Amino acid sequence: MITHRTKMRAVSVVAGLGIVALLATGCARGGDSGSPTESGGAAAASPGITDDTITLGITTPLSGATAGPGTCTVAGITAYFGAKNADGGVTFGDGKTRKVEIKALDDAYDPQKAAANFDQLKDSVFAMTAGLGTPTNRAWREAAIADEVPQALIMTGDPIFSDQKQSPWSLGFVPIYQNEGEAFGKLLASSPDEHKVAILSQNDDYGQGYVEGFKKGIEGADNIQVVKELTYEATDTNVDAQLTELAGSGADVFFNAMSITPLVISSLQKTQELGWLPSWFLPSNTSSPSAILEPGGATAFPGVYTVAFAQSAAAPTFADSEDGKAFLAGLKEYANYPDPPAFPHCVWSYQVGATLDQVFQKMTEPTRADFMKELRSIQDYVAPLMLDGSSVDTTEDGQPAVSTVQVQKYNGKGYAPAQNWG
Amino acid sequence: MSTATAVMRKPWVRWAVIAIVVVLAIVLPLVLPEFANTTLARIGVFAVAVLGLNVVMGYTGQVSLGQIFFLGLGAYVTAYGVQQDWNIVLVFVLACLIPAVVGLLVALAAARLGGLAIAMVTIALPIVGVPLAKRLSEFTGGSQGLSARFTAAPEWTGLYDDQWQLYIVLLIAGISFLLTRNLVRGKYGRAFAIVKGNEAVAGSMGISPYRYKVLAFTVASLLGGVSGFLYMVVIQYTSPETLSFGHSITLLASMVIGGAGSILGSLLGGAYYVLTPQLTNLIDPGLTAVLQGAILLIVLFVLPGGLVSLPRLFRRRRGREQGGGAAAAKAAASATAVPSTSAPDGADVTTHPPTESEERRQDT
Numbered sequence A: 001m002i003t004h005r006t007k008m009r010a011v012s013v014v015a016g017l018g019i020v021a022l023l024a025t026g027c028a029r030g031g032d033s034g035s036p037t038e039s040g041g042a043a044a045a046s047p048g049i050t051d052d053t054i055t056l057g058i059t060t061p062l063s064g065a066t067a068g069p070g071t072c073t074v075a076g077i078t079a080y081f082g083a084k085n086a087d088g089g090v091t092f093g094d095g096k097t098r099k100v101e102i103k104a105l106d107d108a109y110d111p112q113k114a115a116a117n118f119d120q121l122k123d124s125v126f127a128m129t130a131g132l133g134t135p136t137n138r139a140w141r142e143a144a145i146a147d148e149v150p151q152a153l154i155m156t157g158d159p160i161f162s163d164q165k166q167s168p169w170s171l172g173f174v175p176i177y178q179n180e181g182e183a184f185g186k187l188l189a190s191s192p193d194e195h196k197v198a199i200l201s202q203n204d205d206y207g208q209g210y211v212e213g214f215k216k217g218i219e220g221a222d223n224i225q226v227v228k229e230l231t232y233e234a235t236d237t238n239v240d241a242q243l244t245e246l247a248g249s250g251a252d253v254f255f256n257a258m259s260i261t262p263l264v265i266s267s268l269q270k271t272q273e274l275g276w277l278p279s280w281f282l283p284s285n286t287s288s289p290s291a292i293l294e295p296g297g298a299t300a301f302p303g304v305y306t307v308a309f310a311q312s313a314a315a316p317t318f319a320d321s322e323d324g325k326a327f328l329a330g331l332k333e334y335a336n337y338p339d340p341p342a343f344p345h346c347v348w349s350y351q352v353g354a355t356l357d358q359v360f361q362k363m364t365e366p367t368r369a370d371f372m373k374e375l376r377s378i379q380d381y382v383a384p385l386m387l388d389g390s391s392v393d394t395t396e397d398g399q400p401a402v403s404t405v406q407v408q409k410y411n412g413k414g415y416a417p418a419q420n421w422g
Numbered sequence B: 001m002s003t004a005t006a007v008m009r010k011p012w013v014r015w016a017v018i019a020i021v022v023v024l025a026i027v028l029p030l031v032l033p034e035f036a037n038t039t040l041a042r043i044g045v046f047a048v049a050v051l052g053l054n055v056v057m058g059y060t061g062q063v064s065l066g067q068i069f070f071l072g073l074g075a076y077v078t079a080y081g082v083q084q085d086w087n088i089v090l091v092f093v094l095a096c097l098i099p100a101v102v103g104l105l106v107a108l109a110a111a112r113l114g115g116l117a118i119a120m121v122t123i124a125l126p127i128v129g130v131p132l133a134k135r136l137s138e139f140t141g142g143s144q145g146l147s148a149r150f151t152a153a154p155e156w157t158g159l160y161d162d163q164w165q166l167y168i169v170l171l172i173a174g175i176s177f178l179l180t181r182n183l184v185r186g187k188y189g190r191a192f193a194i195v196k197g198n199e200a201v202a203g204s205m206g207i208s209p210y211r212y213k214v215l216a217f218t219v220a221s222l223l224g225g226v227s228g229f230l231y232m233v234v235i236q237y238t239s240p241e242t243l244s245f246g247h248s249i250t251l252l253a254s255m256v257i258g259g260a261g262s263i264l265g266s267l268l269g270g271a272y273y274v275l276t277p278q279l280t281n282l283i284d285p286g287l288t289a290v291l292q293g294a295i296l297l298i299v300l301f302v303l304p305g306g307l308v309s310l311p312r313l314f315r316r317r318r319g320r321e322q323g324g325g326a327a328a329a330k331a332a333a334s335a336t337a338v339p340s341t342s343a344p345d346g347a348d349v350t351t352h353p354p355t356e357s358e359e360r361r362q363d364t
Helices: A004-025 A028-038 A067-086 A111-121 A134-138 A141-147 A177-189 A205-217 A240-247 A261-273 A289-296 A322-334 A345-362 A368-375 B002-009 B011-031 B034-059 B067-083 B088-110 B116-135 B161-185 B187-197 B199-204 B209-234 B245-258 B263-283 B285-302 B307-322 B326-336 B338-342 B353-363
Strands: A053-060 A097-106 A127-129 A151-154 A170-172 A195-202 A224-232 A253-257 A279-281 A304-308 A406-410 A415-417
Touching: A053 A067, A053 A111, A067 A097, A067 A322, A067 A345, A097 A111, A097 A345, A097 B263, A097 B285, A111 A134, A111 A141, A111 B034, A111 B263, A141 A170, A151 A345, A151 A368, A177 A205, A177 A253, A177 A304, A177 A406, A195 A205, A195 A240, A205 A224, A205 A253, A224 A240, A240 A261, A253 A261, A261 A289, A322 A345, A345 A368, B011 B034, B011 B161, B034 B067, B034 B161, B034 B187, B034 B209, B034 B245, B034 B263, B067 B088, B067 B116, B067 B209, B067 B245, B088 B116, B088 B209, B116 B245, B161 B187, B161 B209, B161 B263, B187 B199, B187 B209, B199 B209, B245 B263, B245 B285, B245 B307, B263 B285, B263 B307
Parallel strands: A053 A097, A053 A127, A127 A151, A151 A170, A195 A224, A195 A253, A253 A279, A279 A304
Antiparallel strands: A304 A406, A406 A415
């Protein structure tokens, strides 16, 4: 039996320990949180920046299903700043030259881990950047606002990150889904012929974004008629039923807003089996010539279109161009990425590095607030490896850093710019 | 070693240990840096999820691969309730009850099936859950997910948000652990153990295996819901990725690594779930998956009974060195029983340490 006395003793032990501990902790947190407010002068440096270094943080999937593109989002920017650091560093607007360090953590496309990575990095890095994924970036978007940490030039087509009111501390880099759909819609509308369009889209914000953009692009065009519109779920393993139904619509253009690689390949094959040979539109992330179009036998179709803003590292002329050479050499030397990348994210991440470089050159104070101000002031900057006609413009609210995309047509090996339909 | 056990048996020592734990729980959040606090809070979140899994798997021996679904459901209920501005206590109750009811309904059907069929039914939960979460975008925000920030520290406390969140987690997780401990050590726990050991024997003793399987599954779902609520307290965002099937398997691995059929093991499992990704990121962010696999294998080879059997490994070593003595022999006997606890099906629960200490408690 536990006696009353032992209970009393236990209570007194708790009380005693509690008092001692509370006394001991009296000033524990107060100490370190007090210092930043005391030195809150105009140009007090934010965390992660000194007179000769600046540290950037990345949380991105480096393992799991999206590890390929995820690894690229780190490799590109590492290659860019690796070469810059070797040349001495980046000269900032305040006259100081700083080396750029990058801390990248794996989140395995798990929002929970991404939020944990943000918590881990936020006090030691100046800004977060380049990370891939919509849910993984959304998981800490509001925490970044609360802590006033920049979430700059991230790789997601989700428009929320480019809305200054909703996301004052964020900015997306890649075009939002609507930008891509609209560009194709406009090209199609410019065609002299009449077209019937069949639409298949993923039943989520991704698919809806593309379709919304496409419909905006063909608005008011009398020659374009959407004859059939179907959706599928992102978890579906085949879309044969939808394809059969769409084939029956007699459409000559197939707008396929699909984000899942194996499904795109099997769709390319299935439509050929069905004897339905329309012109295709595919989103930028599921239109890789080597990984998708070749195995899908895409040369059977009159045309496969996609959009892009950056050069493809797989293009034959890429390795010979000056920028391409520097890019591939940087990947090899600084990012431990010896082969030409199969994912466009490496080039995008490289361009994120170049854009940040521009921002750094304009920054006159080593603060996150000044960084955000200058981040939103870049206009008409043609980053290395960009396609003609695309540029970085961060000044327009509601648009990501890159919102101008070029429609391209598959030529059996790679893509060539398509100015006109046909 | 016998003296150590003797000291541990004294009631005042036990009270002192409890007292220290309570005081640490109150004081640590105030002294630790922010990242340590959020990490501890995450551990609390997943420890409760692993605890639920332990009730159904570790104690009752039914394979469940769907625990993450209940966590996700609890998280979605919480996020939706907060967005609709419902009272937070009501939200908490719903975040517990809705997963529990869903768990009950699933269990009513699944527990009729024997053995692995239950596992197959539970696999279906996260697999159905992800597309469902994407499709019901009215409630779930679709694939963009829902965020709900409702755990900012109130002004009067003078606390930082991370401290306040950790206190909430400590309180709710602490109560969950205490109640579950009482459950598995009382008559229900004994019934679970018999159902796990041999269903026919359970039936002959007047214990309905069906009813107790359903009960265990419902409790596990309820705890999943609790951990879902805590997930929103700490992470404040949920998306279909939250209920990805892979996380369910990681939870299962965490339970086995922490120690199946052990309350303390659940806590260690939660720590494993949260700390291994952070640890492997520290070593090499590019190799996290490989390193996590290696850690899993090493722990299971060295400690087949899970991390919770670590002290017993030392005790066995010392017992061997000292040799002889009734106490040492007894320790060795309990230590040799360790490997059997790692097997989820045929484990003999009666030799398991918590039951031992339970006997001790009844002695005092």
